[in-house]
Amino acid sequence: MKRMQAVVDDEVVRRARGGDENAFRTLVETHSRDVFRLAYRITRNEEDAEDTVQETFIRAYRNLDGFEARANFGTWLYRITANTAIDLLRRKKRHEGRHTPLGEVQPGVAGAQEGLVFGHQVRERVDSALVSLSELERTAFVLRHCEELSLAEISSTLDISVSATKQAIFRAVKKLRSSLAPLRDVSRTTP
Template identity: 35%
Template sequence: MSKSLDELLVERAKRGDVEAFEQLISQHEKTVYNIAYRLTGNHEDASDLAQEAFIRAYSSLADFRGDSSFATWLYRIVNNVCLDELRRRKRQKVTYLDQAVEMEDGEVSRQIADTADGPEQALERVELQRLIQESILQLDEEYRVVLVMRELQGYSYNEIAEALDLNLGTVKSRLNRARSALKEKFMSLELLTPRVVYRARRGKAHEL
């Protein structure tokens, strides 16, 4: 079986080829940044944390044995970096509630009671994006990370379990709790109907 591009680049990077690691960054920087943004809700923090994740990955590259894909290993690192930041932020009681969701890999949509077209609908969509991001940021980090990976990044349950070093049952339990918390939040808002649909990167829709 032929090796993937990531595998070839990792082999070169382990031999000290800096350009190969730069190619790995190019391959994954969008997803790494996107995960960091979903978890922190702040563009500047996401950029800093993405950079920190790549630095950690480079310094730990010799320890990568290939038991999982490089992408899974890398995303586990960025999740850990972000969780460290979230815990630090929680101690300082800092939250970011003013960031709109910017869907790079998909879109967020909903069914609304008033189906009017034009500027009004556009404003409703912007407001929905703000409310979604605010609601995600209010989740405990252990629930937030699985929700982001499943609903916004489109990873399978098994991929999430592997990336976070959790068993499958724990992943499903945390995801169900996160979905329930978001559903309760949306239903408490007069502007929203209960049904919110995430169209994830892989084209799958999930109804809360």
């Protein structure tokens, strides 16, 4: 399982909780890149991901007292990151439309370029489909598919039932597969 941080320095967290600023700085410096990667996968936008990273650490700092010592700091930070990203996307959605239409499928590109073009089209359609997912669907999917969290962990992270988690992931996969279906059809019909 790909975790934000394999080894959690309990002592650093304990010192940070005690008000040691340098200890919290160590946590920020250790986890920032992983937090950014998760934030980007959920927000699909660098600027939003950057905002999410900063807001995540500020929320974490303000709520260090609520962190249970027996818990994994990385998982706790995941939870804050995912919810901060969802909050940010919901705020943005109230102000602007984020839908990006899917591009046209371009069949029949011959030769060595075909694989590259097909790969590019897959990426483009996956990206568009990810944007079209609801915040919950995308976050649940990213946590399962990319971060390899279990359903129980995702359920706890997003504060929803395991059943709702399954549904969110299922809907996400179904939409992603639908977005790729035209490419499959083209590849089947192209000589």
